[in-house]
């Protein structure tokens with residue numbers, strides 16, 4: 001459904017140029033739900049705009065829904081839907097009229113446009129709002145209308161640029177319910193950017209992480225977390241000499257780079273804590289190290305980004321939103337305060 005090779009976009013700016021996307025290679029099969037993650041300025045929107053034919057690439061190729069984005073942009077646009085970051089509706093028409101007008105723009109005949117508007121109002125649970133003006137809708141309702149507008153011509157592939165950003169948790173859950181229903185009912189291929197790591201983790205079957213215009217990770221959330229971040233085991237022992245011995249044993253299991261000591265706490269990163277913890281506890285016991293507490297934590301997608309770049313995607317306020325990504329490498333090994341999941 002999407003086949004991009006070496007897709008690149010350079011913007012000229014006053015003091016030179018910005019390489020927003022540097023050689024994007026991606027293949028997305030029909031029916032997949034792909035979450036595209038990355039810090040602010042990583043190149044997500046620019047990639048989406050090129051894949052949707054809204055922005056010509058500086059170099060590279062992309063075939064989307066069977067059409068080339070450069071030589072046949074109209075063919076691409078007829079087959080895809082695009083829900084941008086900004087609202088797609090105007091202020092003055094009523095909701096249903098917005099949908100009918102959009103359908104007419106895509107060439108549907110009058111009767112068919114009305115029929116499709118009603119169908120899509122039902123699909124997005126917008127029927128009770130059909131005669132309201134978009135300006136009077138709540139943020140979540142308005143976002144549903146944006147998605148409805150993107151779907152009016154029954155695209156095989158829908159691009160969504162941050163569909164849930166700025167919404168309260170309930171509205172975000174509601175938007176996701178509709179996105180997943182769409183996929184279940186119509187098998188629509190979905191390619192979306194999101195700032196919410198937990199959403200990408202739990203909803204998308206494939207996660208693609210972009211940083212500085214390049215894809216740095218691509219796979220299922222489970223595989224990325226297992227391969228690139230790993231589970232954490234945290235134990236506490238009674239004294240610092242005991243911690244030093246526990247760390248030595250941990251290094252035999254996990255390797256030297258995967259173990260940190262903080263006072264009487266020892267943390268190690270392993271591919272599967274369920275298998276490694278019993279082995280570790282047995283080794284500690286046979287070496288005479290007394291363990292106070294032991295716990296395991298699953299990694300997050302933020303841990304994956306951290307393992308790859310040394311930076312955190314997460315804002316410090318704990319919302320799970322992506323941060324600006326401009327901070328330097330975090331000191332994750334020597335600090336005294338560790339969030340769950342830190343090594």
Ligand SMILES: Nc1ncnc2c1ncn2[C@@H]1O[C@H](COP(=O)(O)OP(=O)(O)OP(=O)(O)O)[C@@H](O)[C@H]1O
Nearest residue numbers: 011013018020038039040041042043044045046047
């Ligand atoms: N029209 C433009 N002119 C100059 N630079 C641009 C333009 N559009 C984007 N950029 C730059 O390209 C880089 C990538 O921007 P892009 O909007 O694709 O990032 P993003 O990952 O979508 O970020 P965000 O999460 O903030 O939406 C940034 O450095 C941005 O400033």
